[in-house]
Amino acid sequence: MTQNDNRAVLLLSGGMDSTTLLWWMQTQGIDEIHTIAIDYGQRHRVELEFSEKLSQMANARSHRILKLDLTQIGGSPLTDGTKTVPSAHDKQQINTVVPYRNMLFVTLASAWAETQNISHIYLSPVKDDFEAYRDCRRDFYNALENALSLGATQDTSINIHTPFVDKWKTEVVQIGLKLNVPYAYTHTCYEGLRPACGHCDACAERIHAFKTNQTTDPLAYQ
Amino acid sequence: MTQNDNRAVLLLSGGMDSTTLLWWMQTQGIDEIHTIAIDYGQRHRVELEFSEKLSQMANARSHRILKLDLTQIGGSPLTDGTKTVPSAHDKQQINTVVPYRNMLFVTLASAWAETQNISHIYLSPVKDDFEAYRDCRRDFYNALENALSLGATQDTSINIHTPFVDKWKTEVVQIGLKLNVPYAYTHTCYEGLRPACGHCDACAERIHAFKTNQTTDPLAYQ
Numbered sequence: 001m002t003q004n005d006n007r008a009v010l011l012l013s014g015g016m017d018s019t020t021l022l023w024w025m026q027t028q029g030i031d032e033i034h035t036i037a038i039d040y041g042q043r044h045r046v047e048l049e050f051s052e053k054l055s056q057m058a059n060a061r062s063h064r065i066l067k068l069d070l071t072q073i074g075g076s077p078l079t080d081g082t083k084t085v086p087s088a089h090d091k092q093q094i095n096t097v098v099p100y101r102n103m104l105f106v107t108l109a110s111a112w113a114e115t116q117n118i119s120h121i122y123l124s125p126v127k128d129d130f131e132a133y134r135d136c137r138r139d140f141y142n143a144l145e146n147a148l149s150l151g152a153t154q155d156t157s158i159n160i161h162t163p164f165v166d167k168w169k170t171e172v173v174q175i176g177l178k179l180n181v182p183y184a185y186t187h188t189c190y191e192g193l194r195p196a197c198g199h200c201d202a203c204a205e206r207i208h209a210f211k212t213n214q215t216t217d218p219l220a221y222q
Numbered sequence: 223m224t225q226n227d228n229r230a231v232l233l234l235s236g237g238m239d240s241t242t243l244l245w246w247m248q249t250q251g252i253d254e255i256h257t258i259a260i261d262y263g264q265r266h267r268v269e270l271e272f273s274e275k276l277s278q279m280a281n282a283r284s285h286r287i288l289k290l291d292l293t294q295i296g297g298s299p300l301t302d303g304t305k306t307v308p309s310a311h312d313k314q315q316i317n318t319v320v321p322y323r324n325m326l327f328v329t330l331a332s333a334w335a336e337t338q339n340i341s342h343i344y345l346s347p348v349k350d351d352f353e354a355y356r357d358c359r360r361d362f363y364n365a366l367e368n369a370l371s372l373g374a375t376q377d378t379s380i381n382i383h384t385p386f387v388d389k390w391k392t393e394v395v396q397i398g399l400k401l402n403v404p405y406a407y408t409h410t411c412y413e414g415l416r417p418a419c420g421h422c423d424a425c426a427e428r429i430h431a432f433k434t435n436q437t438t439d440p441l442a443y444q
Contacts, residue, residue: 069289073333097375099333107329111295111321135373143372147365151357153319 007032008120008161009113010060011105014051016206017124017164019186020176022058024163025122027179032061034118036109040101041071044192050185057182066108070098102135103144110148110158122161128169128205138165169205170212177213184218195220229254230342230383231335232282233327236273238428239346239386241408242398244280246385247344249401254283256340258331262323263293266414272407279404288330292320324357325366332370332380344383350391350427360387391427392434399435406440417442 010025012018012035025033035058037051048065055063102123109121125136134140141160148158164172176183188206189196196203198221210217232247234240234257247255257280259273270287277285324345331343347358356362363382370380386394398405410428411418418425420443432439 066294067291070333072288073330074337099336099375100329100370100373103329103369103373104326104333107322107325108295111292111326114321115296134375134377137372140369140372143365143369147325147362147369148322150359150362150365151322151325153321153356155356 006030007034007116007118008122009034009036009109009116009118011035011109011121011123012037012051012055012060012063014047014049014054014187015202016176016181016183016186016188016209017126017169017172018051019054019183020172020179020181021122021124021164022054022060023179023181024175026058033058034113034116035060035063036112037063037065038105038108039065039067040098040105041069042192044187044190046192046194047187050187054182054185057185064112066112068104068108070101070104073099097133100135102133103140106141106144106160107148110152114153119156120159120161122163124164124172125162126164126169126172127167136165138162141165169209173209173213177215186219188219193222195222198222228252229256229338229340230344231256231258231331231338231340233257233331233343233345234259234273234277234282234285236269236271236276236409237424238398238403238405238408238410238431239348239391239394240273241276241405242394242401242403243344243346243386244276244282245401245403246397248280255280256335256338257282257285258334259285259287260327260330261287261289262320262327263291264414266409266412268414268416269409272409276404276407279407286334288334290326290330292323292326295321319355322357324355328363328366328382329370332374336375341378342381342383344385346386346394347384348386348391348394349389358387360384363387391431395431395435399437408441410441415444417444420444 008030010022010033012022035055037048039048052063106121106123113121129136141162145158145160152158188202190200190202191197196219207217230252232244232255234244257277259270261270274285328343328345335343351358363384367380367382371378374380410424412422412424413419418441429439
């Protein structure tokens with residue numbers, strides 16, 4: 001980034017990946033980091049509280065919660081309380097997809113960023129997401145950057161940064177452990193439980209990531 | 223469109239352009255037309271009532287109102303009651319831009335369409351919008367189509383149809399007059415007034431379009 005646009009917006013869900021990204025961004029000499037969490041009607045909306053807390057802990061310049069009701073779209077147990085969240089051994093991760101969730105989040109964040117004259121958006125897809133979630137792949141973000149640049153109010157270049165897109169969650173946690181990310185304050189469980197359920201797909205991935213790093217997850221499980 | 227995907231979603235604001243598009247689509251042999259209006263906190267939200275009425279008059283297969291609060295983004299008098307809507311002679315049309323409004327609308331409509339296995343989205347940018355609104359240009363929609371296709375849950379091709387993008391509003395009204403579009407039920411005024419204000423940018427464009435077609439707008443003005 002040049003001197004003039006050394007300001008960025010981060011989509012901070014309050015999960016492990018985006019929180020690690022926030023701590024990592026602080027090592028990159030970015031002058032202003034503005035965090036945004038999206039209240040989309042998620043079952044695990046407890047993550048919104050942790051997102052705000054983590055933004056404060058990192059001394060981000062601002063934090064806001066934007067509302068975007070995806071329960072009106074349906075199609076996923078993450079936004080539909082009547083559907084069952086698949087457990088890890090079901091291998092049904094694709095069923096948790098909320099159509100265009102990341103695209104809507106990035107575009108909404110970009111809309112706010114435009115009002116602040118900010119053109120750098122960060123988010124944290126990781127390699128583990130690649131298979132089930134097509135909107136976590138870099139070729140998608142290249143296309144989205146292009147659409148956002150062409151659709152901006154003024155002729156400009158929008159940059160979507162996904163520095164962890166080629167890293168496994170295990171590697172992300174390795175980075176975070178070195179940066180002393182306060183993982184006890186991150187939220188992962190798709191069921192929205194604290195202590196965490198330990199059985200859903202998200203919990204299973206998290207537990208695996210800590211185990212591979214030969215350390216203990218500071219989070220409480222049921 | 224092939225036999226199998228002869229179903230479409232139309233973003234129907236209840237304005238002249240999208241209403242004409244709805245009537246035009248009915249001449250194109252599309253089996254199912256589903257209309258969507260977006261409640262984005264617009265000052266002229268009276269258009270939502272007209273959109274629903276017009277969908278019914280056209281016997282569309284379904285109509286739904288999706289909520290997407292853009293007042294939380296700000297930046298435009300269309301979503302900020304404290305800002306003044308520019309009048310036509312101010313030549314400040316660009317100030318009415320809501321950042322990424324069309325991109326968010328198309329993506330949200332595509333999310334619902336995906337749950338219905340529909341891959342054709344229609345909307346009605348016109349040539350008059352080209353100068354002030356970069357998100358009304360076809361090169362933007364080509365980029366958006368690409369992003370939507372790459373970001374879809376399954377490998378698929380999303381088609382964004384903008385049949386009026388190279389037509390002036392005057393030509394769109396000409397088409398609509400031949401198709402007996404009930405223009406008395408469309409809403410245009412940015413101020414949200416019925417009878418319409420007659421002075422805002424949107425009213426001025428509408429009045430001009432009817433005058434050029436040497437006919438009288440059936441709408442009441444103050």
